[in-house]
Structure formats: structure tokens, C-alpha cells
Amino acid sequence: MKKLLFLLAGIxxxxxxxxxxxxxxxxxxKYSENNNGGxxxxxxxxxxxxxxxxxxxNLGVLSLAYLNDPQKDQPQLVAFxxxxxxxxxxxxx
Numbered sequence: 220m221k222k223l224l225f226l227l228a229g230i231x232x233x234x235x236x237x238x239x240x241x242x243x244x245x246x247x248x249k250y251s252e253n254n255n256g257g258x259x260x261x262x263x264x265x266x267x268x269x270x271x272x273x274x275x276x277n278l279g280v281l282s283l284a285y286l287n288d289p290q291k292d293q294p295q296l297v298a299f300x301x302x303x304x305x306x307x308x309x310x311x312x
Contacts, residue, residue, distance in 0.1 A: 230280060232302075233280035233281070233301070233302065234279055234280050236301075236302045236303040237277065237279065237280060237281060237282055237300065237301075237303075238282055238300035238301075238303055238304065238305055239275070239277070239282070240275040242300070242303070242305065243273065243275055243282075243284055243298070243300065243305055246304070246305045247273075247298070247305070247307070250305075250307055272286060272287050272288075273285065273286055273287070273297070274286075274287055274294060280301075281299055281300060281301045282299065282300035282301075282305075283296060283298075283299050283300075284296070284297050284298040284299070284300070284305065285297065296308065
């Protein structure tokens with residue numbers, strides 16, 4: 220019974236702290252400023268890639284951020300959000 224309560228509490232914490240699109244936009248700006256670029260981060264800072272080019276998929280306990288790149292066939296996963304923070308794929312940004 221205790222294990223079930225801990226499991227439910229854990230799921231509740233992940234669900235309550237799942238970051239949203241607004242937090243994504245704030246954190247990608249900070250990431251871009253703090254890391255002095257990287258390919259995509261530099262494009263975001265210069266306004267070449269608009270922040271609405273990203274699609275945020277909310278899965279309840281975590282969120283995924285995809286870049287809709289017109290040169291690629293499928294959107295690229297560039298970040299995932301968990302516990303109120305976004306973690307960026309440094310190879311893509």
C-alpha cells in the first residue's frame with residue numbers, strides 16, 4: 220500500500236511540475252543567451268527561427284519540444300521538459 224501511495228505521489232509531482240510552452244520560450248531564450256549560441260540557439264537569438272517554429276507536445280508527466288524544420292521530413296526533438304525545467308539536446312541547439 221505504501222508503494223502505491225509513493226507511486227501516486229511521484230506521478231502527481233511530475234504532473235504538477237510539467238513545464239508548458241510559456242516556460243519553454245523563456246528557457247530557450249535563457250539557454251541561447253547563456254551558451255553563446257550553438258547553431259539553432261544563435262538562429263533563435265537573431266530572430267531567424269521564430270519561437271512558434273517549435274511544437275510542444277504535453278504528455279502529462281513530461282513534455283517534448285520539436286522543431287518543425289521545413290528542410291527535414293519529420294520534426295526534430297530538441298528538448299524535453301520534466302519537473303518544471305526544460306532539458307535541451309545540445310546536438311540540436
